[in-house]
Amino acid sequence: MNTPQQLIRPEILDLSAYHVQPAAGYVKLDAMENPFGLPDALRAELGALAGNAPLNRYPDAGAAALKQRLREALDLPAQCDLLLGNGSDEIIQIVALALARPGACLLALEPSFVMYRMIATxxxxxxxxxxxxxxxxxxxxxxxxxxxxxxxxxxxxxYPNNPTGNLFARDDLLELLAVAPGVVVMDEAYHAFAQDSFMGELARHPNLLVMRTLSKLGLAGLRLGFMAAAPEWIGQFDKLRLPYNINVLTQLLAGQVLRDVDVLNAQASLLRIERARLAGALAALGGVEVFPSSTNFILFRVAGAAGVFAALKSRNILIKCLHGAHPLLADCLRVTVGAPQENDAFMAALVASLAAAAA
Ligand SMILES: Cc1ncc(COP(=O)(O)O)c(C=O)c1O
Structure with missing residues (x-):
């Protein structure tokens, strides 16, 4: 009998699993989640839908009703087709699997979302x-x-980028679309906070694929991502989608919430206001460099970031330490924009941590 070390591909043996920090009991500002709950009336409707859901049956394999709801709620271009994923992570994997001819290259910017590199592997x-x-x-x-x-x-x-928070120059990306010999995926996970998009470019660029997720908008727990692109692409990618990848509850509950998508959009605009308040408060602290954000998080640099991260954690605030993740991210921390009182708690803990470090 061979050991796992003998059988598993060496590049997989060399990987470390995607790390998720334990978060129970913390003010959780590490994962770009929407901090607000849904209104009571909508929660009651979701409860009734979940209670009556046919859990003994497989879901609609093509999720036709949910796709229609996405098109209407998000005003997607009529001529594109949609691919749905169990989160947009799954879509990254489907597209990479489809294009992984021997020797084929996956190119990404750095630092950016770490799953691009992992999924290439x-x-x-x-x-x-x-x-x-x-x-x-x-x-x-x-x-x-x-x-x-x-x-x-x-x-x-x-677009915008994680973990840096910024939008890249649009003209540079249009040039990329013109010279790229393969497909270019614009990953618009943070679209709700950016108010800019390449969705309107789909008809002009046959090599453009636009990906979004409902995770950051407020439904991270349901795991629903999608890609909009020309039918010639989506038809091929759909062959790699495992049957029934979007479960019964996600189809029903996401569909229902999308009827009231204005609730989520209003929460996103509140978060944009909180983002400006938090960025201002951070910038007013001495010794903190704040990077511009078009997302629901803020990247900032502070001397001794790893120590500051640990001090925040000891004060019950969980953010993300990026020091060590990439040379350009030296001394960088990333905080998700939370509800006003969470942001206040974060700022108070940060001020106390910096004061204790200076003492
Ligand atoms: C840029 C980017 N793309 C995709 C994702 C994955 O989102 P999900 O799988 O929740 O749809 C994330 C999550 O952090 C992200 O930052």
Missing amino acids: FCGMRYVGVPLNADFTLDRAALLDAVRREQPALVFIA
Whole structure:
């Protein structure tokens, strides 16, 4: 009998699993979740729907009603088709699996969403990372050079970017679309907070795929992501989707919440106001560099970030420490914009932590 070490692909043996921090009992500002609950009347409707859901049956394999609801609620272009995923993570994996011809390259910016690199490894694609500038803007020349040199089958651009929070220059990305020999995925996970999108470009660029998720908008627990693209692409990707990947409860409950999508949109606009308040408060602290955000989180740099992260944790505040994740992220921390009282608790704990460190 061979051991796992002998049987499992070496690149998988070398991977570390995607790390999720235990969060029970903390003020949870680490994962870009919407902190607000749903209104009571809507919760009651969801309760009734869940209680009567046919859990003994497989879900609608094509999730037709949910797709229609997404189109209406999010005003998606009529000529595109939709691919649904168990979170947008699953869609990243489906697209990479489809394009993973021997030697094919997946190119992404760095630092960006870590799953691009991990999924390249899962699927046996050659990964190329192109560093951003030190201020996290796009290095246009480096990106275009890398695209010409590596001829990637697949490029992922998080627009806006995680973990840096910024939108890249739109004209540079239009140039990327013009020179890329393969497909370019605009990952618009934070669309609700950005108010800019490539969705309107789909008809003009046959190599453009636009991906979104309901996670950041307020339904992280339901796991629903989607991709909008030309039917020629979606038809191929759909072959790799495992049967029934969107479960009965997600289809029913997400469909119902989307009838009231204005509730989620109103929460997103409150979070944008809180983002401005939090960024202002952070910038007013001495020794903290705040990076511009078009998302529901803020990246900031502070000396001794790992110690500050630990001090916040000891005060019951959980954020994300990015120090060590990439050289450009030295001394960087990322805080999700929470409800007003959570943001106040975070700021109070940060002020106390910095004062204790200076004493
Ligand atoms: C840029 C980006 N894309 C995709 C995802 C995955 O989202 P989900 O799988 O919850 O849809 C995330 C999550 O943090 C993200 O930051």
